[in-house]
Amino acid sequence: GENVEQHPSTLSVQEGDSAVIKCTYSDSASNYFPWYKQELGKRPQLIIDIRSNVGEKKDQRIAVTLNKTAKHFSLHITETQPEDSAVYFCAASWQTGANNLFFGTGTRLTVIP
Amino acid sequence: DGGITQSPKYLFRKEGQNVTLSCEQNLNHDAMYWYRQDPGQGLRLIYYSQIVNDFQKGDIAEGYSVSREKKESFPLTVTSAQKNPTAFYLCASSTGTAYLFGYTFGSGTRLTVV
Numbered sequence: 001g002e003n004v005e006q007h008p009s010t011l012s013v014q015e016g017d018s019a020v021i022k023c024t025y026s027d028s029a030s031n032y033f034p035w036y037k038q039e040l041g042k043r044p045q046l047i048i049d050i051r052s053n054v055g056e057k058k059d060q061r062i063a064v065t066l067n068k069t070a071k072h073f074s075l076h077i078t079e080t081q082p083e084d085s086a087v088y089f090c091a092a093s094w095q096t097g098a099n100n101l102f103f104g105t106g107t108r109l110t111v112i113p
Numbered sequence: 114d115g116g117i118t119q120s121p122k123y124l125f126r127k128e129g130q131n132v133t134l135s136c137e138q139n140l141n142h143d144a145m146y147w148y149r150q151d152p153g154q155g156l157r158l159i160y161y162s163q164i165v166n167d168f169q170k171g172d173i174a175e176g177y178s179v180s181r182e183k184k185e186s187f188p189l190t191v192t193s194a195q196k197n198p199t200a201f202y203l204c205a206s207s208t209g210t211a212y213l214f215g216y217t218f219g220s221g222t223r224l225t226v227v
Contacts, residue, residue, distance in 0.1 A: 006155075034215040043203065043218040044156075089155060091215075100146070100171075101216060105155035 002027040004092050006104025013080050014112050021107045023090035024072040030092040033066060033073045034101065038087045047088075048075070080111045116140050119204050119219035125227050126191065126198060134189045134222045136204035143208060145187035146216065149173060150201040159202075162187055191224065199226050 003026040013019045023033075031052035036044035050057045050064045050073065057064050061080075066073040077084055087108050091101040117138040126132045136145065147159040158171030162181040176195025181187055187206075191198045201223050205216040 032215075036215075036218075043220045044216075045218070046215045049215060100158065100161060103148075103156040 002030055002092050002094075002102040004090060004102050004104045006090050006107055008107060009105065010108045010110070012110045012112060015080060015082060017080055019075075019077045019080055019084070019109055019111075021075045021088055021090070021109070022072060023074070023092075023104050024070075025092040025102075026071070027092070027094065028068075028071065029094045030102075032093045033064070034091050034093075035064060035075050036089045036091065036103075038089065038106075040086070044089060077109075080109075082111050082113050085109055085111045117204060117206050117217050117219040119202075119222050121222060122220070124222055124224045126224060127227060129193045131190055131192050132224065134191070134202055134204075134224070136187045136189065136219055137185055138187075138206045138217075138219075139185060140206055140217060141184070142206035142217070143184070144206060145181070146205040146207075147171075147177075147179065147187070147189045148203045148205065150203055150221075156203065159189065198224055200224060 006023045034049035035047050037047045038044040048059050048062050048064050050066050061078045063076040087106045089106050090104040093101045120135045144163050146161040148156040157173050159177050160179040162168035165184050168179050168181050178190045201221050203221050204219040207216050
């Protein structure tokens with residue numbers, strides 16, 4: 001099965017700085033990579049995703065990059081704000097098979113005002 | 114919060130008891146999933162179901178059981194065989210093609226053994 005590793009486990013940044021979270025995956029068949037944000041006591045919510053036919057996707061202050069050769073993908077948050085503080089999970093999946101998402105272990109991001 | 118509902122929000126279990134966590138969705142999603150979340154360990158898959166009357170074990174199914182008698186419902190029973198059940202449990206659903214749209218999560222149930 002797929003194995004997704006995520007780093008770092010915790011990340012603190014000053015408000016206005018950028019934050020980068022990195023994930024690696026093991027199965028070269030994976031072709032869908034979503035990112036979820038989980039605020040304290042709330043459900044995880046999808047914030048951005050990328051598929052293997054593109055190398056980068058941006059949505060306002062959030063971007064995701066994918067390197068299929070190296071089997072890693074990253075979440076970039078620019079101009080961080082206190083409301084960005086949360087736990088972020090990366091995940092990987094593939095088109096065929098069980099349609100499950102395989103999650104990383106999460107990164108707790110703290111944005112210091 | 115519409116779409117997928119988990120209940121109760123908090124649940125306390127005594128040693129040796131079975132307890133059932135509810136998960137209901139009105140999204141017409143075919144697939145449903147149960148995850149366990151422990152601090153520092155991310156989301157671990159317990160069981161999943163791609164279609165009514167069918168379900169598969171995930172990575173940590175021991176001590177848990179599920180049923181999928183209706184498309185809308187996927188209850189999880191934590192049995193007395195689960196030795197360390199204290200955790201946050203998340204239910205999720207997808208269209209059955211998670212690679213297209215990802216998951217929608219419920220708001221979770223926090224289970225504590227007392």
